[in-house]
Amino acid sequence: MSALRHISRREFLKRTGQASGGLVFALSFTAACTPKSQAPGPGPAAKADASVSPNVYVNVRNDGIVEIVCHRSEMGQGIRTCLPQIIADEMEADWDRIELLQAIGDVKYGDQNTDGSTSIRNQFDLLRTAGATAREMLVAAAAAEWGVPAEECVAREHAVHHEASGKSAGFGDLVDAASALEAPKEAAFKARSAYRYIGKSKDTIDGHAFTTGQAIYGIDAVVPDMLHASIERCPAFGGTVVAVDDGAARAVAGVVDVVRMPDPTTPLGFNPLGGVAVIATNTWAAQQGRAALKIEWDRGGNGAHESAAYKDELIASVSAPGRPVLTRGDTDAAFASADSVHEATYYAPYLSQAPMEPPAAVARMTDDGGCEAWACTQNPQAAQDTVAGVLGIEKEKVIVHVTFLGGGFGRKSKPDFIAEAAWLARATGKPVKVTWTREDDIRHGYFHSVSAQYLKAGLDADGVATSLLHRSCFPSIGSTFDPGNTGPGSFELDLGFLDRPWDIANVRLEACDVKAHLRIGWLRSVCNVFHAFAGCGFVDELAHLA
Structure with a gap:
């Protein structure tokens, strides 16, 4: 696969068929693909006069090169390799005839926030459809050129083949015919057994640039x-x-x-x-x-903020009743009848990414x-x-x-x-x-939040937990966008607090308020960091007592 090429927006428009030869395939996040007329580009090879819009991911050039646009950010996780693997596999494109373009920020690509490990998880089928649509259009173009049913044609290794007649045409040769076609409303995915790249080990596209100092970072x-x-x-x-x-x-x-x-x-x-x-x-x-x-x-107003005093404030907050966010059973009665009670307070400091x-x-x-x-x-x-x-x-x-x-x-x-x-x-x-x-x-920076957690469990004579009280206190991410925000947000409580799969009959979960004094952001698993730390640590304590 070819090396990274840094291009301007003007060149991007040219390379994706807006101003030069090639067939552009695109996939809407909300609707099926539709063709869009384009003015002919310069030069004898620039013959295609149509593209599919509005959200461009794939461009087949007349010279047979398939350009794939990566709309996510590469930070070592390999998305600039994984994304073209998906599209190229569904398209039946030859890995050595792909060129990768990095997208600029643009709403036409949908969500570009490369965060939360969502690039493949949320967009796998979207990317497969982009490749499958390109494949089906090329197959339809070849079938029309040869006067045979599309069902008798198959895309394989960067070309379309008609087995009965022995005819074959490379992707580049089909650009003109394909550009005149309507995009299919549906494009069938390949069978998993036919995958060539998806799920297969591939060298990182940018590995050589990373290891030789050629990669260009923001710095x-x-x-x-x-x-x-x-x-x-x-x-x-x-x-x-x-x-x-x-x-x-x-x-x-x-x-x-x-x-x-x-x-x-x-x-x-x-x-x-x-x-x-x-x-x-x-x-x-x-x-x-x-x-x-x-x-x-x-x-x-934040000039006096200091970690030790703030820790005391957080612990004081979880030491008093908070706002109930989940109640199951009767924890008060269960605590009153418990054979023993165990309590613990956990503290997690600010973290920097x-x-x-x-x-x-x-x-x-x-x-x-x-x-x-x-x-x-x-x-x-x-x-x-x-x-x-x-x-x-x-x-x-x-x-x-x-x-x-x-x-x-x-x-x-x-x-x-x-x-x-x-x-x-x-x-x-x-x-x-x-x-x-x-x-x-x-x-x-935008600090991952500091937190205090108070947990109390009622145990029976066998050491089995019959009741649980858990209070969570931390400055919310929401405070960065609303200074009046003084408590955990609902989405933050969904991360390791409200979603615990514990088999305890009587549970009360409470959120406690505190004012933010720094910019609060997020780090990887977000509130799971301190919720999992406190929750799993407390379970270990109960296991030890049992």
Whole structure:
């Protein structure tokens, strides 16, 4: 399979048949495929005049190359290999005649948030249908050319064959005929026994680039005339700049400007955290200039936040009755009649996603008043939305290119760092690259929530649990989008709290309130982290007692 090619949006449109020869197959997330007329492209090979729209995944070129668009983000999990395996298998495409294109952020691809291990789980049949539709259209085209029933033709190894007559035609040879056909409303999937790629071991498409240093991550992205920014942010979440002495920073060789960022919004969501940015000709100069800044901060309402005191607050909250979210049986009566009672309190601290590659993004303003960005993002459409909001422009004017990600774990679903680069690009009139340091990532990220859990079980004489009380307290992810949110959200309680398969007759589960003092985000299994820790740990304690 060919190597990664980085392309512009203009070239993407050309390569997918919008402006040149080829047959484009697409799959709607809400409806069947429909053909769409296209103007003929330049050159003798550019003869096809139709494509299938609106959501493009597969493009068959006249030279026989099959282009597959990956609309998910690659962060080491292998999605840029798995996704084309599914499409190519259903299509009967030759693995060595595939070229992979990385999608920009665009609503036409549906959900692009590469999070929660959902890329294959939620889109397996969608991707199979994309490949199967392409296959059936090519088969129908060959049948029409040969004047035989489509049922007598079969796609195999990058060609369509009519066994009875011995005729065969490569995929590229069928582009013109296929482009004139209506897409089938249904396309049958291959039998599992016929899989060539699905479920089979394949070398990672990008493995060579990863191991030879050729892969371009967000932190590697470079554009002409680019400046570098390092941002000093308030030590307390939501704090603002009172005054700044930037004289020493401006004296650092390579520093070209010092820019005060806009104050944090309420709610903050994915918007920038504020602070002071040092702009320089290289990253080192920007960081050295930043270290020379003297800033007076108003730390705001979260200035006194401190982990030890907050732990006591969380434990105090679960030590008192909370809001009942599940009641089964009569726990009070069961506790009163229990032969023994066991109690425990669990505490889990804040966690940082800490991906190997800290957040990094490049942005520049475009001639039409839009913005173009390159970033290690898990969610390019959220980046479009956030950048558009911060700059006050239309989402359609924001182009987000997805680089490789050096880890993500949920942190890079939040595009605040991309919005910082975009805001600075407009403020300076130059392309700007924002690079977070490891310290920035640990201090100012979207923390996986801290939590306290109180559990109480009533046991009979044999040590069997007859009743359970469990209280959970943690600042919610919802607080990032609604500062008035002071309790666990229902979706968070569904993660390891309400969904436990325990055979206990009398159960009461309660959620307890607490105010958030940091940006709360998510890390991998989200609230299962502390709910499973407390729940499974407590069961172990009960087993030990029994």
